[in-house]
Amino acid sequence: MANRGKGYGPPLGNISEAVGNTPLVKISDRICPAAVVLSSPPSSRASFLSNPLSSVKDRLALAIIETAEKNGTLKPGQTVVEATSGNTGIAVAMMCVTMAEPFSIERRKIMRMLGAKVIVTPKAGKGTGMVEKAVELAEKNGGFSKVFLAQFHYDTTGPEIINDLDGVAKLDYWVTGYGTGGTFHGAGKYIKEKSPDTKIVLAEPQAANLIGSGIATERNADGSPASSHPAFKAHPIQGWTPDFIPLVLEKGLDLKLQDEMVEIPSTAGVEMSQALARKEGILTGISGGSTMWAAVETAKKAPEGSVLVAMLPDTGERYLSTPLFADVKAEMNEEELAIARSTPSWILEP
Template identity: 60%
Template sequence: MLCAQRGYTCVITMAEPFSLERRKLMRFLGAKVIITPKSGKGIGMVKKAQELAEAHGWFLARQFEAPANAQFHYETTGHEILNDFKGHRLDYFVQGYGTGGTYGGAGRALREKRPDVKIVLAEPADAALVGSGIKTERRQDGSAASSHPAFKPHPIQGWTPDFVAKVAEEAVETVGYDDHITIPGAGAIQMAHALAKNEGIFTGISGGASIYAAVEMAKRVPEGSVLLAVIADTGERYLSTPLFSSVAIDMDEEEMVISKSTPSYQLG
């Protein structure tokens, strides 16, 4: 959106497994979207972006390494949380990570102003990279050099690529975390469905993962504790993903009965 407003050409590299809606949204806003093979995982799309920037002399945003990422969330998300909970109890901040910007920025704000709040780091069960204790190999510029050995593919798009971003690693080292929880992909999807049907909250798989993590932590912590989790996405980006695989396009039997309960405008 910023590039469209400023008249810049925007080129996005995106790994093949990401939802089709993401490609269409970026292209709708005028961006060029370069798809990288599934076999290359997240590290492949990052390296492709680096190659393109070097070859063409383009600016590379480097969201996985840039300190501005976490700083932005420190100044915005972090202070929004502090303002919302001013004078109110908050015991746990439950947060997953992609680049680590929200975790690092909001986490730092809480450590500074609300040091009593415990931070819980959430990761996919198939990609508990931080929990493995194995460091991500890095190039001199701080970017990941290779895929993390503890990574397995998971459906929680936006969480935990196949490396720990430099921003996330720095957050682990400086902000730290008080507890750690892993989230099954199926559980994240089920929670996203439950949020839509029971709460009217239309979120994607990562939003489902966030609330799943918070609910699981709520079972472990003292009764009456107040937990905070961030829902950072919308379900509209996931129509082509497993999140919607069980959602029918045509009317089911119950809907057909409702349709036939009045005489007009019935499908054959």
């Protein structure tokens, strides 16, 4: 049992110092009987401290701001402009945005709570429209429009995974989805360098199998997407797989980091997220459920005793207005009412 009274350590200088060192949690056979699956969850106490706004994107935002300040790209008084599905924008707002219309209301409110201006682009424009608006706003207002970075995941996420298993177990599989592709590229590169036998499994929605299609994204001279990818269709995994293959993801694919691809059925992420909450006490979003589903499917085919690590990107509280919580009611159901009425203190409303 962890030493719960040990404390975190001396007070931090600021919230950015809390980013990193997310714990691994073993998943029981209630979810995955075929192999040992370790997850890096957003919802445990330690992970809230290590990712203070409950998303792996906290790492990315820290890297963006620190790198831009050091190289002079981001100057005092400039505005940071971010095209986001929500989690990166929330993290950027913490460290110092445009987002597409379909993304959850919770994410917009959190960004505004943190002081960000949230410009919502029409859903018809998809991810490419969101990026285009961010570039336009940055150019018009003299803002700083960031580029996605993999180096921070190479420097932190990859080493954390390898170090946590050092002397404990051999890492047989690392399973992840992709949004910008920075986690896959950065952490995947480090893992392959330190553990060449580890198989990297990359997951994407079945409805939007951009990588599986074998069709490249057409690009402008600056590397941004020139048009929406022909294989893209709307899918329920917020933060995953925009309607183009991000450049940092493409560069990771060019390095041949992935060994296997898994396509996620449309309802699988929601169902697995709900199972993780009810059976493991891990509250993760649809992307986390989708990643775990890919890990479980991989474990079913893996040799007995294999060790898999799955990345769970964010917390389920970002999804209250999405299909993840569609069947979760605020009022008591008949079973709960029966329990309430089973003891003397129950008082009927007039």
